[in-house]
Amino acid sequence: MKYFLLVVVSILFTHQAYSQNLKTKKKKNQFTQEIYQIDKKSKAKNGFYYKISTISKDTLVIGNYLNDRKIGLWTYNKMNGEKYIEFNYETKTIASFYGSELKSDSTYILHGNKFVLDKVDHPQIYLGYENEALTYIVRNIKLPLEIVKNGVTGRSVASFVVDENGKIRDQKIEFSLNKEFDKKILDVISKLAGDWIPATKDDKAFSSKIILSLDVQSISHSSGRIPMNKEEDRPYLWHTVLSYSIVPSNV
Known part of the structure; x- marks a missing residue:
């Protein structure tokens, strides 16, 4: 039990330390706004990424970065916020397509x-x-x-x-x-x-x-x-x- 608690505490501490190394940035133009995390030292994109329509306020893109590389499942939407493409960057395959x-x-x-x-x-x-x-x-x-x-x-x-x-x-x-x-x-x-x-x-x-x-x-x-x-x-x-x-x- 003590060992399990030590592992949990270690994971939480590592996650907290990692989170402290990240900074959330926002980049906006006339049509879209990007919200993402970067590593404070390397300036590489790490963590969540969102692209939002400044007109409709719908979320257009959702995904995650690791050292400036897209990882895992990314969701690309239609302009009304409905799903358009889901792409798995690990397997390089389309998970689902609605276009x-x-x-x-x-x-x-x-x-x-x-x-x-x-x-x-x-x-x-x-x-x-x-x-x-x-x-x-x-x-x-x-x-x-x-x-x-x-x-x-x-x-x-x-x-x-x-x-x-x-x-x-x-x-x-x-x-x-x-x-x-x-x-x-x-x-x-x-x-x-x-x-x-x-x-x-x-x-x-x-x-x-x-x-x-x-x-x-x-x-x-x-x-x-x-x-x-x-x-x-x-x-x-x-x-x-x-x-x-x-x-x-x-x-």
Whole structure:
């Protein structure tokens, strides 16, 4: 009995000492707030992590870190707080999935040196709250003043590859609307941080291609609808609309 009590006291003391080495930090922007713990000495993320919508106040992401590494089960939610993905970082597997992407059994995967639309076990999936990757792109791409001043409308199309290791590469412009806009699109794609589950076929990971279509239009011509990976969209085709107000020519 005494030995058991000593073990309990030892565990509690160790936990308390460990907790004293942690500091809770908060990082907030216009749309989300991150709340997490870091080690006071190493500054590495250790302990709980939460991402919360500043608009709806719903929790978007829940997980734990150990020495800056995601561990255990992480939960990524929809914007209304309902579950979207549960991913086990120890086994590197999806524990549960509530999104629409897995309903599609086809995506563009690399065969030899060519991307071919092919049936897969599952397409590439971004590990984040629902539509987080596309939302990040839309919120961070700024329209060049030249487009706004001249009332330019049209479509830009870009593409990028999610390789078999779940990393982004080979981002490029497929159809250009404006050279300065091209640079902004590629820059934002290159800064899209985070993890991906690569597309798999016959239990083997493949590189896959995503096509990003951006319609640019003035508010006067806008339908008011901004499609963002709705259920009818394909996992390899991302489509959104960027609207702007026309700037007077004397500006």
